[in-house]
Amino acid sequence: MAKTRFAPVIENKTAKGRVVLVCEHASNVIPDAWGDLGLTEAQRMAHIAWDPGALGLARGLAKRMDAVLVHAPVSRLVYDCNRAPDMAGAMPAKSEVHEVPGNAAISAAERLARTESIYLPFHDGLHALLMQRVAMGLRPVVVTIHSFTPVYFGKPRSVEFGVIHDADPALAVAIRDAAVRQTRLNTALNAPYSAADDVTHTLRVQATPYGLPNAMLEIRNDLIATAAAEEAMAAQLAPVINMGVQEIQKQAKAS
C-alpha cells in the first residue's frame, strides 16, 4: 500500500512549555485524490471544511506560551481527525445544511483508505510527541483549539468562548474561571457542544487514558476573522490558559 500518509504538521517542536496545542481542523485543503468533493469554492472556504481562524489563533498561543503545536493538514470533510473511523462525522455526508456529494456513498475500502491516509498518521504523530514528553518526565497538558460558526442552522449563538471537558473537568473549569475573571468574553463550560456530542475524541484517545490534564477550547469564528483579530485573541487567551494550568498544578500539589 503506497498511499500518501498525511502526517500532522508539528511547529515549535522543542518548546519548553507544558502545554501541547492541537488543531485538528486547521486546514481546508482537499488533496487532489479527492477532487473538490462536489463542493463549491464558497463551501470549501466555509466552517464546514475547517475551523476558520483556529490555526492562526493556535500559532499566536504557541508563540506566547512556548508551546508545541500539532495540526492536521487536510480538511475535516475528507477525514475529521477529531472523530473515530466509525463515527458518521468522520467523513460526513452532510455538514450543517450542506450536502457533501463526494461523501454521499463511501465504500468500506474508501473509508479504510482515508483512515489509513489521514486519521492514523495524525494520531500516531500526536501520540509519539506526547509519549516522548511523558517518557522524559514532563507531564504534557493537551489543549485543542477549535472555532465555531456564529450562526448554526439559522440560529445565532451568543456564547463567544466555550471550554469543553472530557472525563476530567479540572483544567476546563480552571480555564473557564480564569476567562470569566480576566476577559469580557461570553464564556461557558461545555458550550456550544459537550463530550456527550462525541466532540472530545482527541482528548479521549490522547489525554484521558494517560491521566494528562486536558481541555477543548472553542472560539466563535467571527472573533478571529482576521490575522489581527487572531493575534488579539491569542494575547487575551494565552494568560487565561496559563492561569488554568497554574491552578491545576496548585490543586495537584495540595492533594
Add this chain to the structure above:
Amino acid sequence: MAKTRFAPVIENKTAKGRVVLVCEHASNVIPDAWGDLGLTEAQRMAHIAWDPGALGLARGLAKRMDAVLVHAPVSRLVYDCNRAPDMAGAMPAKSEVHEVPGNAAISAAERLARTESIYLPFHDGLHALLMQRVAMGLRPVVVTIHSFTPVYFGKPRSVEFGVIHDADPALAVAIRDAAVRQTRLNTALNAPYSAADDVTHTLRVQATPYGLPNAMLEIRNDLIATAAAEEAMAAQLAPVINMGVQEIQKQAKAS
C-alpha cells in the same frame, strides 16, 4: 534516529472473528542492546520477564476462535507494553522480590529510547489493526491474555482464572459468568488484580476510547505450564469467551 523499532507480531491477520487477542507479555526476549539486564538465566525464564504460557494459550484461542493475535516481541522487563511510559512498572527496577540491575538507574534519554523502540511501535501497530477493522464497519472486541504466578511474595493464590475490566464491565462479567457455568476453574472478577492497580493500560488506550467491548484475562501459569496444558486450556476457554461475546451482542440488540 536509526533505533530499532520492535513492531508487534501479528498472527492470523485476516481472521474473520470479531475478537482481537492481545498478548503484551508474550516474550522473555531481551534484545542485545540491553544485555541481560543483570539477571540470571533463571530470572530471565521466570514470570517477572514475561507471562509463561500466555502466548501458547493465545495461539490456541486464535486458532479456535478465528481471531487475529497481536503480541509483543520483547520482555516486559525492557518495556512493559501494558504500562504508560511514566509508570514505574514500564521499566521496573524491581519485580516482585527480584531486583533488576539494568533498570536500577534509567536516564530520561534511555526511558525515551525504550519508549520509542518498543512501546510506540507496539501500540501504533495494534491501533492500526483495530482502526482498520473499525473503518471497515467491524466492531472489534479486545481481549488481552495474561498469566500470573501461583505464588506471589510467598503467598499462594487460589484463583485460577481472573477476568478484569476497565471502565465497561459488560464483557468481563459475561465471560466470568460463562466460565462459572461451563468450567470448574476457580474464577473471579478483578482478581488477582483490578483496574485500580493500573493493569488495564492497553484496554484504556486501545478499546475504552472507542467504546469497543474489552476484557483482560489472567490464567494462573501452573495451569498452562506445558504445550498440552496450553491447548487444553484454549479448548476450555475459547467457548467461554465466545459465549461472553454472544451475551454482550444479545444485550446490545436488546437495548
